[in-house]
Amino acid sequence: MKTLPHPFLQLLFLLTLVGFGFWVFQLKKRLYECYVFVQNREREREMTFSFLNQIGENINADHDLETTFSLVLDFCRMATKADAGSIWVRDPEDKTILRPVVVQGLFPPLHEVSSEKLYSKRKYVSELVKKETVRLGEGIIGLVAEKGESLLIPHAKQDFRVPKSSGEIVPLEGLILVPLVIQKEVEGVLVLINKRDERNPEETFDEVDLDLVSALADQAAVTLNLVKLYEQVAEKQRIEQELRLATEFQQLLLPQKFPEYSEVALGGMSQPALEVGGDYYDFLPINDHYLGFVIADVSGKGIPGALVMATLRSTLRAEARNGASPKEVLCHVNALLVQDTKENVFVSVLYGILDVYTGRVTYCRAGHEPLIVLNTEQSSIRDYEPEGMVVGMVDNDLFSFLEEHTIQLQRGETLVLYTDGVTEALNEAGEEFGMERFHNSLRQLGDSTPQEMVDSLEQQIRTFSGGRDQHDDITLVLLTWNPQTSVVDSNPPPQHIIQETRV
C-alpha cells in the first residue's frame, strides 16, 4: 500500500506547481506583450510605408501643402483612432506665429480665447480654429513649437497645461502633440485629440500612439521640406515657362512679312532678352499713298507686358486704317491703356506716317528714343526729339501735350527707329554700346538695303557685347525712301510743314 509523501513534500510540490503556473502565466503575458510590440512595430512599419507611398504619389500629382498635410493627418488619425486633429506651421512672413494649415474633426482652440468665442456652436468650432494663430510659447501648441519636444497627455482634464476653456467647447480626454522638425528647426506642430475606440471606450492615447505619430511626423517634416523645395522649383519653372510663352507671343505680334511699296524699302529686327521683354515694331499700310510705322518698348515683362503690347498693336492697327493723325492715334491708345494697365506700367512709342510719294514724315514721339534720319551718301545723321511722354501713365489732359512733328526726307535717306536695348547693350567690361558708337555705326553703313543695314548693325552690337548676356530687347527698324523721280517732282512737299530741328 502506497503511503502519501510527507506533508512537507506535498506542500513543496503544490508550491512548485503554483510557481510553475505563475511562471507560465508570466511567460504567456511576456510573449503576448512581445506579440503586441511586434504587431505595433509591424503596424507602424506598414503605416509608414503606406504613408510614404501615398505621399509620394501625392507630391507627384498635387504638391500643395494643404492637400499633403490633409493626407498626413488622415493617416495619423487612422493609425491612432484620434477623433480630431490639426497641423500648424510657422508663418513664412513672421516666424514667431503658427497658423493652422489643416483642421479635421471637432478641434477646439488649445490656448486661451475670448469669452464670446467660447459660446460658438460646436459645428463652427473648427472654422473658428482655422482663423486662429498662436505665438511661440503660447498655449500647448506654442509650447511644443518653442521647446521642440513631443507631449503625450493621456488625461487632459487633469492636466494644468490644457486650458479649461478648451474642454468647455469640446470635452477633451487625451492629446498628442508632436513637433515637425526640419534641419533642427521646428517648422510646425501636429496635434491629435481624443482617442475613439468603440471596442475599448476607456482607452486613451499611449506611448505606442506617440511613437507611431512621431514616426509619421518625421516623414511629414521631410515631406514638408520636399514640398517647399518642389514649390520653389515649380515656381521657377512657372516663371521661366511664362517668360518663354510671352516671348513666343511677342514674336507672333511682330510683322511676319513686310508690306511692299515701290517707293520705300523696309528692314527690321527684334531680338528679345529673356528677362526683360516688351519691344514691338510694325509697319501699317494705310493705303497706296501712306505707310504707318511704329516702334514701342513696354516697361512690364512677361505676360502682362505682352498683353499691353497686344492692346497697343490692335488699337494702332484699327486707328491707323481710319487715317487718324499720329497724335490722335496715340491719344486714343493712351486713353485705353491708362484705364487698363497697372499704374506703373508704361509704353514708350514712336508712331509715324510716311507719305511715300512726297517723303514727308509726320510722327509723334511718346517718350521713345529720338527718330534718326540717316543720309548714307553724306555719311550724316540728324535726330529729332519732339516733346512727348510715355503712353499709359497719365490722363490725356497731360498726355495731349504730345508734339506732332513733320520732317521732309531727301531721296535715298533712311529713317532709323530703335529701342534703348541698342544703345544700352553692354560688353564684358560693363561698357555701353552708347549713342556715339551707334551714330558712328550708322554713318559707316554705306549704300545697302535697309534689311542689310539692320543685319550689319545687329552683328556690330553682337560683336561689341562678346559673350555677355543680352539684358534688354534689341529692336531696329529702318525705312529708306527711294521714290521714282516723276512721282516726287509732281508732289513737291509744302514748305510750311518742314520744321526740322537739328539736335
Next chain:
Amino acid sequence: MKNYDLVIHEKNAADASQKVDVLGCLDSHTVVDFEKSMQNVLAGMPSHLILNLSQLTYISSAGISALMGLTHRLRKDNGELILLKPSEKVFRVFRTLGFTAIFKIVESDDALQDALASRLG
C-alpha cells in the same frame, strides 16, 4: 553683380521729410531690394521723400516704374517724391520718357529747400 546701395538718413525732425541717397544702378535686378527698403522708409510716414540721385549711374524702365509707384503712394497722403540732383545721364532718361512733367526734380540743395518750404509753407 551690379553696384547698388542706399544710404537712409535720419528723418528731419523739423519737417518730417526723409532723405535717401541712391547709389549705383537701379534696374530690374536691384529694384526689388529698392522697393523693399522704400516700403520700410514709407512705414515711418515721412511727409516727403527726397531721393538723392547724384550718385545714381543708371536707371531702367523698371527703376522708373518704382519711382512712379512711390510718387503715387506719397501723393495719396499729400506727400511728394522729390528727386534731387540726378546725373545728366539719368536726367536724360527722365526727359526722353517724358517723366520730367511728372516727377518733382530739383537741381540743387537750395532748390530743395525752396521746394520743401513751398510744399510745407
